[in-house]
Amino acid sequence: xxxxxxxxxxxxxxxxxxxxxxxxxxxxxxxxxxxxxxxxxxxxxxxxxxxxxxxxxxxxxxxxxxxxxxxxxxxxxxxxxxxxxxxxxxxxxxxxxxxxxxxxxxxxxxxxxxxxxxxxxxxxxxxxxxxxxxxxxxxxxxx
Numbered sequence: 001x002x003x004x005x006x007x008x009x010x011x012x013x014x015x016x017x018x019x020x021x022x023x024x025x026x027x028x029x030x031x032x033x034x035x036x037x038x039x040x041x042x043x044x045x046x047x048x049x050x051x052x053x054x055x056x057x058x059x060x061x062x063x064x065x066x067x068x069x070x071x072x073x074x075x076x077x078x079x080x081x082x083x084x085x086x087x088x089x090x091x092x093x094x095x096x097x098x099x100x101x102x103x104x105x106x107x108x109x110x111x112x113x114x115x116x117x118x119x120x121x122x123x124x125x126x127x128x129x130x131x132x133x134x135x136x137x138x139x140x141x142x143x
Contacts (some may be wrong), residue, residue: 040106041139044080044098047072048116051082051096072098079104092118099126109141
């Protein structure tokens with residue numbers, strides 16, 4: 001028996017291991033990105049409800065949302081900006097929109113902006129106008 005025998009991976013074993021890792025990554029990454037987007041959407045909806053609760057307790061005379069209520073998530077880098085929209089009889093006195101940050105990760109999301117008004121009506125507005133009802137239902141399904 002030789003005393004200078006070395007134990008190492010062959011090039012073929014290394015290529016097979018890398019190919020297996022690439023296959024796993026090809027299936028796992030899209031699901032991972034979808035979970036991150038879902039988390040951002042949940043943050044936006046939670047921020048809308050939090051802002052609506054603030055307005056309901058403070059009164060509908062507010063003209064803008066205070067710091068911490070004007071973004072989602074409430075701290076850190078914003079992914080959505082929240083804005084208070086004017087109220088009328090059709091929306092119960094106020095409406096709130098959570099719009100994706102233009103340079104953020106949700107800028108091209110199919111859900112677009114989330115909308116909530118004082119009557120509890122929920123919806124989405126795409127960049128070019130109102131999103132389809134099926135899209136809005138899909139965007140709010142986990143909330």
